Amino acid sequence: MKISELSRTTGVPVASIKYFRREGLLPAGRATAATLAEYGDEHVQRLRLIKALTTLGGLSIAATREVLTAVDRADSADGTLKAISYALPVPVAQAPAVDEDEEARAGAAAAADVAGLVAAMDWRIPATSPHVRGLTTALRELRRLDADYRPERLVAYAELARSIARLDLERAAAFEDAPSLAEQAVVVLALSGPMLELLRRLAQEDLVRRRTTFEDSEDVGADAPA
Template sequence: MRIAELSQKTGVPVPTIKYYLREGLLPSGELTSPNQARYDNRHVQRLRLVRVLLDIGRLPIATIRDLLAALDRPDPDVHSVLGSALPAILTTRDTVEPAAVTAAKARVDDLVARRGWLVGSGAPARQAAAEVLAAFEQVGADVADLLEQYADAAERIAVHDLRFVGRTADAEEMLHAAVVGSILGDSLLAALRRLAQEHESAKKFGIRRDDC
């Protein structure tokens, strides 16, 4: 298909598609003449993925480029693909003291060991969790209790997430599902957490709302 049809199929305007092509977020089409290219269904899929990562994941362009490069490697695996997206999701370096992060990292490593989680020692999520935990400590939260509660919730959700990823046998589709599910899942959880918080807050502080 031509670029106009690609635009029509995905709802992404042609100038935006051209921008993604220039930024390396979308592979070039097959050239059919010096200034005309042909696109296929892989472009449609890739374009939808880019939109989710940009609009919902709010990932920076450079991170999306890294993530897509990891996806396009000859033998990509879920761990390295998801790992390449994490550092950008959490950038707290400027906010939190390095010594506090080191102490928090020990807590996270201990949590992983105690729960018997099979997680690589260099997994970026260990560092990411440590940085947020240190930021929590800075505002006076009881992190020990907090960490266990959140880890319980994460465990339950991960079981369900893997069921979602595992429903297809195709390796490429599975990776696609893992990336999309990770990004969307964070947002869905955040929105539902706000709703549940409003409920808890209404119960706790006895707020009555006419529009409930």
């Protein structure tokens, strides 16, 4: 297909396709003339992955190039998933430091909590993982609010997270080639957080409504004449 057809198929403007090609994100097409080239399904797939990384993943062009390089070099599905997982930003809200000494103590305590959780779950995760750093930051912020999220309390949540991770990997097993797997991983990792949070809130809403209905029923029963 020509570049105009590639643009229509993917929804990516011709100017963007040329830009991605200049930046080394998209391989060149097969030259058919001095100024013409043919593109194939591999270019469609690559553009879909680039769109997923830059739009859903929110990555810069430079970061996208690094991820694509890692995906191209990955020799297994696990390698592809790791490249995507480590590349996407870790969303953690962090309040500005007020007292440096207090900040250091809270950070050390949070780091100890995360280490305790990883040990309790028997997770094989390096301390340099961005997700370890992200969870440490999250726990430190929770400590600011006096929220009691110690390792023993977090284990129950971690067990649920492990079950979700297993579902994710089972889903990933259906994709045989690295580009398709990478694109799906971006979609899942970028959107699963908000989706899971909404499912959690729906479940909470259901439980609250059920409790409220039960309590209201008890009140009505209590006021009924004997």
